[in-house]
Amino acid sequence: MARILTGIQSSGRPHLGNILGAIKPAIELSKNPQNESFFFIADLHSLTTLKNGEERGEYVRAIAATWLAFGFDYQKNVFWRQSRVQEHTELAWYLNCFTPFPMLANATSFKDKSEKLADVNAGLFTYPVLQAADILLYNANIIPVGKDQKQHLEMSKDIANRFNILAGEEILVLPEPQIDERIMTIPGLDGQKMSKSYHNYIDIFLPENELKKITKKILSDSKQLEEPKDPDNDITFQLYSLVASETDVETMRQNYLNGGYGYGHAKQALFECFLEVFAEPRRIFNYYMENTEELEGILDAGEAKAREIAQDTIGKVRKVLGFSS
Numbered sequence: 448m449a450r451i452l453t454g455i456q457s458s459g460r461p462h463l464g465n466i467l468g469a470i471k472p473a474i475e476l477s478k479n480p481q482n483e484s485f486f487f488i489a490d491l492h493s494l495t496t497l498k499n500g501e502e503r504g505e506y507v508r509a510i511a512a513t514w515l516a517f518g519f520d521y522q523k524n525v526f527w528r529q530s531r532v533q534e535h536t537e538l539a540w541y542l543n544c545f546t547p548f549p550m551l552a553n554a555t556s557f558k559d560k561s562e563k564l565a566d567v568n569a570g571l572f573t574y575p576v577l578q579a580a581d582i583l584l585y586n587a588n589i590i591p592v593g594k595d596q597k598q599h600l601e602m603s604k605d606i607a608n609r610f611n612i613l614a615g616e617e618i619l620v621l622p623e624p625q626i627d628e629r630i631m632t633i634p635g636l637d638g639q640k641m642s643k644s645y646h647n648y649i650d651i652f653l654p655e656n657e658l659k660k661i662t663k664k665i666l667s668d669s670k671q672l673e674e675p676k677d678p679d680n681d682i683t684f685q686l687y688s689l690v691a692s693e694t695d696v697e698t699m700r701q702n703y704l705n706g707g708y709g710y711g712h713a714k715q716a717l718f719e720c721f722l723e724v725f726a727e728p729r730r731i732f733n734y735y736m737e738n739t740e741e742l743e744g745i746l747d748a749g750e751a752k753a754r755e756i757a758q759d760t761i762g763k764v765r766k767v768l769g770f771s772s
């Protein structure tokens with residue numbers, strides 16, 4: 448049986464890119480009876496950029512509600528908040544002492560912001576070590592990641608290997624990445640990768656009128672209504688092709704090629720597709736956001752399960768390091 452682990456930072460509400468690129472694929476993996484899934488909300492990681500506790504709490508609830516809205520079986524699997532299992536931070540400290548400075552200095556998460564060192568906090572610098580602790584604490588075999596996270600996973604393996612050499616045995620399981628080559632990048636409103644950082648994301652859980660306004664903001668070229676259009680280089684069509692049926696996608700493609708079909712028509716079709724495809728997830732999401740006590744109970748139960756496994760791993764690590772008898 449393969450143990451799969453993935454986490455999503457609580458630095459904002461989940462957007463369409465998170466859902467299509469990470470959440471739905473991970474849930475599909477969790478439905479395989481040969482897999483055991485560990486899905487967590489990385490609220491400690493969000494502290495590197497988000498300092499407001501009230502906002503973080505709201506985002507944590509939104510992320511939890513999203514996983515549940517798309518059918519994650521929290522009873523069969525393990526579902527928890529990172530901050531509620533203190534072994535994450537304890538193992539991170541131990542692993543920090545096995546991590547060479549140049550490895551962290553070469554991490555993409557640091558290099559991307561290293562031109563303004565005054566804006567880089569120690570948490571951002573050691574971010575990959577906490578990420579390694581998140582993974583290694585649960586003996587995870589498979590980590591679904593995007594291409595941009597592959598480096599961090601390789602670092603996790605290197606850090607674990609350093610510790611195992613000291614231990615003289617494989618105390619920490621070396622994880623392997625699983626990259627879905629089919630969905631690498633979900634385009635945002637401007638065509639760049641959909642990201643909170645770029646403010647170009649689509650929140651499918653918005654009220655209908657707000658979702659419609661956001662959909663209308665998708666960039667398009669200046670071709671007139673009657674002109675034929677290139678579907679493969681249009682953001683609206685690209686997004687539509689990710690959520691609509693094959694038949695509807697082919698119909699829109701022909702509309703683009705034939706002309707007499709405007710980008711306004713395409714955006715309206717995309718908006719209507721959002722409402723149809725995500726009708727049930729939107730309903731479930733709103734239910735949990737309005738019933739927070741029930742949501743908290745689900746997370747509390749998941750944290751108890753996660754804590755039991757984490758304590759077993761940390762006990763073995765402490766013994767190797769001489770912190771327990």
